[in-house]
Amino acid sequence: MKRADVVPWPAETAAAYRDTGCWRGRGMGSRLWEWADRWGERTAVVDGEHRLTYRELAERADGLADGLTRCGLEPGDVVLVQLPNCWEFVVVTLACLRAGVVPVMMLPTHRERELGSIGAHVQARALVVPDSWRGYDHQALAERLAATLPGRPRVLTVGDHVRAGNVDLRALMRPPADPSVTRARLDTREPQGSDPAVLLLSGGTTGLPKVVCRTHDDYDYNIRCVVRACGFGPDTVYLAVLPAGHNFALANPGILGTLYAGGTAVVLPSPRPEAVFAVVAAERVTATSAVPSVVLSWMEHVATHDVDVTSLRHVHVGGSVLAPEVAARIGPTLGCRLQQVYGMAEGLICYTPVDADEPLAHATQGLPVSPYDELLVVDAEGRPVPAGGVGELLTRGPYTPRGYVGVPGTNAQVFTSEGWFRTGDLVRLTPEGAVVVCGRVKDLVNRGGEKVSSAEVELLVQELPQVAEAAAVPMPDPVLGERVCLFVRLHAGRSLDLDRVRAALTRRGLAAFKLPERLVVVAALPHTAVGKPDKKRLAHLVAHLVAHRDREDVTDAPRAA
Ligand code: OOB
Numbered sequence: 001m002k003r004a005d006v007v008p009w010p011a012e013t014a015a016a017y018r019d020t021g022c023w024r025g026r027g028m029g030s031r032l033w034e035w036a037d038r039w040g041e042r043t044a045v046v047d048g049e050h051r052l053t054y055r056e057l058a059e060r061a062d063g064l065a066d067g068l069t070r071c072g073l074e075p076g077d078v079v080l081v082q083l084p085n086c087w088e089f090v091v092v093t094l095a096c097l098r099a100g101v102v103p104v105m106m107l108p109t110h111r112e113r114e115l116g117s118i119g120a121h122v123q124a125r126a127l128v129v130p131d132s133w134r135g136y137d138h139q140a141l142a143e144r145l146a147a148t149l150p151g152r153p154r155v156l157t158v159g160d161h162v163r164a165g166n167v168d169l170r171a172l173m174r175p176p177a178d179p180s181v182t183r184a185r186l187d188t189r190e191p192q193g194s195d196p197a198v199l200l201l202s203g204g205t206t207g208l209p210k211v212v213c214r215t216h217d218d219y220d221y222n223i224r225c226v227v228r229a230c231g232f233g234p235d236t237v238y239l240a241v242l243p244a245g246h247n248f249a250l251a252n253p254g255i256l257g258t259l260y261a262g263g264t265a266v267v268l269p270s271p272r273p274e275a276v277f278a279v280v281a282a283e284r285v286t287a288t289s290a291v292p293s294v295v296l297s298w299m300e301h302v303a304t305h306d307v308d309v310t311s312l313r314h315v316h317v318g319g320s321v322l323a324p325e326v327a328a329r330i331g332p333t334l335g336c337r338l339q340q341v342y343g344m345a346e347g348l349i350c351y352t353p354v355d356a357d358e359p360l361a362h363a364t365q366g367l368p369v370s371p372y373d374e375l376l377v378v379d380a381e382g383r384p385v386p387a388g389g390v391g392e393l394l395t396r397g398p399y400t401p402r403g404y405v406g407v408p409g410t411n412a413q414v415f416t417s418e419g420w421f422r423t424g425d426l427v428r429l430t431p432e433g434a435v436v437v438c439g440r441v442k443d444l445v446n447r448g449g450e451k452v453s454s455a456e457v458e459l460l461v462q463e464l465p466q467v468a469e470a471a472a473v474p475m476p477d478p479v480l481g482e483r484v485c486l487f488v489r490l491h492a493g494r495s496l497d498l499d500r501v502r503a504a505l506t507r508r509g510l511a512a513f514k515l516p517e518r519l520v521v522v523a524a525l526p527h528t529a530v531g532k533p534d535k536k537r538l539a540h541l542v543a544h545l546v547a548h549r550d551r552e553d554v555t556d557a558p559r560a561a
Pocket of ligand 1: 322340343346349423425437446
């Protein structure tokens, strides 16, 4: 990644964020020893049997920060991090922040396509992967990619089976021989506040995922605001079950917010209720976060099993739409308070207050966490809508960057000339200023909080020889909210079925959660006035099919309007 690929805030805006104290002008890695000096022997991270105190965490992160340098990584170099939720993830993240090496937070479900395209886009210098995970050989995937990516990145492996030629990352995580010497040396190389801290993947609506660069200044401020909004403190025991590399579980307040507050972050690689409630009871978990589909599975479990949730105080729910009726049941069922969250990799985070009354807690997605967050609701022409009206949410603020990495053309469309980020979400604001998500204008499928860019799927499907035209749209689903439904028009005389589409996309390296789950072959796709597939009509059509339990894939053209 070239520094020029990162879009800065305008100089006067940046100065204002510094003057108001939002931006500290320090590297986030400097927090590590602030915590260790204050909370040294308290437990920072728990992963099964494995526990790290704040001091051990700081020493191991410093050890690895040094180790990354020995592997040839320099400040500003980018590494792809694809790890399940584990203690090593926390050490890697903090070591990167300390060394100024910039991690791109990939998901464990990503495959060749995502890792390859992002790795090339950011010119990754290393790939951090588990040896294998859930039966999949990530090390082999990383080796294949490393052989083809420009600059031939190093493969850094976490696990017991590190193959020759790759780096054993656990070995690099050993505490330094003299921690104070390493600490002092790393202190002198602390990144600046305006340097890139982490790269997050946007849900995105383009053919390939977009990369959001979060600076040390902005991410640090984001975390401080969210820690306050969620009332996290040294008595917090937070359980991370959503992918740790996702902005929600990573920093809102998530793992990093817990460490900022002096609490204990417990990591678990799966949101399965059996595992979750065993850990909640054993570790006396006080807070956790989940997407709506996961909370639903927890509520079902609690209704039929004897679980101990007496320690639980707050559950944060967001990432996709939560029905107010479900929201109202969460607190009573799980024996805790619900905090809804509306957030995005691009910045803006809204939380319902810890002590919100029921209308606010159940029927809104919260208030912006910073007084400097700016929200504007506009109509299709970009004009502000009257108070309380529904429109697209635009936002800017001290932790909402002004552009994606290295895509000036896209940025010109997604960001206004005044620096507003177009969220693509349709919202209305309540008189208190809380956001209510009402829909979206962006072209993606929100599969239980996992965002699938329709364009990314369509581009790959279009490459199939049978396909003349394709459109991927959301199909309503009682569990996940939405799944991917693919409409296709085929070339004359050709045939295609769902299994073949899925197999073809898997061969092309697409992550499994993006694969279409229903295929509808049509004689013609409906089009909008400008000649694009009419996604609204297609989404309505599949919703109708689902509502009528029509498992027959229609082969007729949808009737013209
Ligand atoms: C979170 O981040 P992303 O980047 O995966 O997705 C952002 C998009 C939003 O633009 C919106 O479309 C949707 O996810 N979304 C919600 C929502 N929260 C996010 N839609 C309806 N209701 C909600 N409560 O999803 C994310 C990042 C940080 C914290 C929480 C969620």
